[in-house]
Amino acid sequence: MTVPAAPAPEGDKANLLDVAYHHEPYWHPEQGDWIKSLLLFFDGVAVLVPDYMRDRPLFTDPTLAQPLADQGLLHRLSPETLVDQQTAEALTELLDDLLRADAFDGLNRDAGFVELSHSRLGGTADAGLTEVVLEQLRERGLARPSADGVSIPLHPAVRAFVLVVLPQLLRAPAEAAGYALQPASTQARTARALLDTLDLAAMPTTGHVVAADLEQVTLDLAPVPLDEVLDFRRQHGDQHRAYARDLRQFVRDAAALTQADREQALLDRREALAYAADELRRLARTSWRRPLATFGLGIAGSAVTLAYGNPIGAGLTAAAALLGLRRQADPGSAYTYLFQAQQHLSAQHRRCPAPPDYGERSTPLSAEGHRPVQPTRSRRPVPDHFDFPFLVVKRRPRSAGAPDR
Numbered sequence: 001m002t003v004p005a006a007p008a009p010e011g012d013k014a015n016l017l018d019v020a021y022h023h024e025p026y027w028h029p030e031q032g033d034w035i036k037s038l039l040l041f042f043d044g045v046a047v048l049v050p051d052y053m054r055d056r057p058l059f060t061d062p063t064l065a066q067p068l069a070d071q072g073l074l075h076r077l078s079p080e081t082l083v084d085q086q087t088a089e090a091l092t093e094l095l096d097d098l099l100r101a102d103a104f105d106g107l108n109r110d111a112g113f114v115e116l117s118h119s120r121l122g123g124t125a126d127a128g129l130t131e132v133v134l135e136q137l138r139e140r141g142l143a144r145p146s147a148d149g150v151s152i153p154l155h156p157a158v159r160a161f162v163l164v165v166l167p168q169l170l171r172a173p174a175e176a177a178g179y180a181l182q183p184a185s186t187q188a189r190t191a192r193a194l195l196d197t198l199d200l201a202a203m204p205t206t207g208h209v210v211a212a213d214l215e216q217v218t219l220d221l222a223p224v225p226l227d228e229v230l231d232f233r234r235q236h237g238d239q240h241r242a243y244a245r246d247l248r249q250f251v252r253d254a255a256a257l258t259q260a261d262r263e264q265a266l267l268d269r270r271e272a273l274a275y276a277a278d279e280l281r282r283l284a285r286t287s288w289r290r291p292l293a294t295f296g297l298g299i300a301g302s303a304v305t306l307a308y309g310n311p312i313g314a315g316l317t318a319a320a321a322l323l324g325l326r327r328q329a330d331p332g333s334a335y336t337y338l339f340q341a342q343q344h345l346s347a348q349h350r351r352c353p354a355p356p357d358y359g360e361r362s363t364p365l366s367a368e369g370h371r372p373v374q375p376t377r378s379r380r381p382v383p384d385h386f387d388f389p390f391l392v393v394k395r396r397p398r399s400a401g402a403p404d405r
Contacts (some may be wrong), residue, residue, distance in 0.1 A: 037295040083120060117150060180328075210302060218280050
């Protein structure tokens with residue numbers, strides 16, 4: 001079992017573990033190869049796993065998740081503990097605002113619903129508050145009654161929205177457990193959904209969202225044995241972590257600029273990032289001297305300046321929580337890393353395979369106690385991506401000639 005990091009002293013960012021946050025509670029073997037490359041840039045990988053399925057990441061991909069857990073590189077965080085009262089209130093406020101604006105009304109109710117744990121929705125911290133928003137979702141055909149008492153079947157687009165915003169809300173309470181959460185995804189539309197959220201008219205970041213393109217920064221280490229990856233990481237991890245920090249700083253710097261200045265800053269920073277990426281690729285190729293595809297890393301998000309006090313108006317508690325104004329690490333910002341690997345040296349970026357069903361329904365274990373019996377899914381299969389049209393239509397209109405982000 002992974003031992004949680006010791007809580008960081010107040011104001012001491014150096015004691016926080018910089019962990020890549022995987023949006024789903026576990027991954028399947030065919031989905032986890034990217035983690036080896038991602039380990040170069042962070043202190044480990046974190047997943048938010050309900051207590052009733054705590055061991056599911058380990059038996060779903062025992063060849064990778066178990067060794068990572070054994071070496072303290074896989075951190076299984078508990079929503080029963082981490083989703084506190086403030087997080088529950090902020091998440092409920094975001095969902096309630098969208099429901100009041102009829103933002104979900106255009107969704108197809110025949111989509112296959114997928115379970116999300118009641119605790120991830122804030123049910124452990126404040127069951128009454130969570131029930132209020134769940135009742136609204138059920139009235140609109142976007143949620144169904146729980147079949148197991150611990151998880152809620154949600155419309156997949158609503159579930160995806162929760163998964164996108166939740167790690168941003170959790171970054172402050174995670175610091176009390178010693179973690180600086182760094183959301184990361186292979187799905188470009190995860191980043192798009194976050195940008196759409198930050199560009200809502202009520203958000204202080206509207207008109208100031210930025211994205212840095214994927215830069216081929218290292219090699220795809222999927223075929224490399226884990227012990228070799230970790231040895232390389234011990235030698236060169238500092239350089240890779242510095243690159244990840246530079247991307248976060250880019251979001252903070254660029255978001256504060258005007259549109260015209262931001263375009264020039266993008267060009268200037270891209271040249272600097274490309275140079276740093278070349279150096280990291282050289283390190284990787286020198287170490288392995290074998291034909292490996294490349295691995296790209298980018299970032300998308302926004303930030304607000306804290307130089308003149310709190311820029312968020314009274315009552316916008318969800319916006320304050322989303323941007324983490326009281327965080328130690330990267331306060332006043334919300335972002336997600338985006339990464340992608342090539343299938344082989346001559347290929348364009350491969351499209352990651354459609355993720356399997358990650359539903360959080362409590363399922364019985366086999367006689368061996370290791371493999372869950374998969375629940376039957378409703379009607380239609382879950383597509384691999386979801387657009388967030390209810391957010392896109394609420395964005396501030398672009399000025400004439402403004403480039404598409």
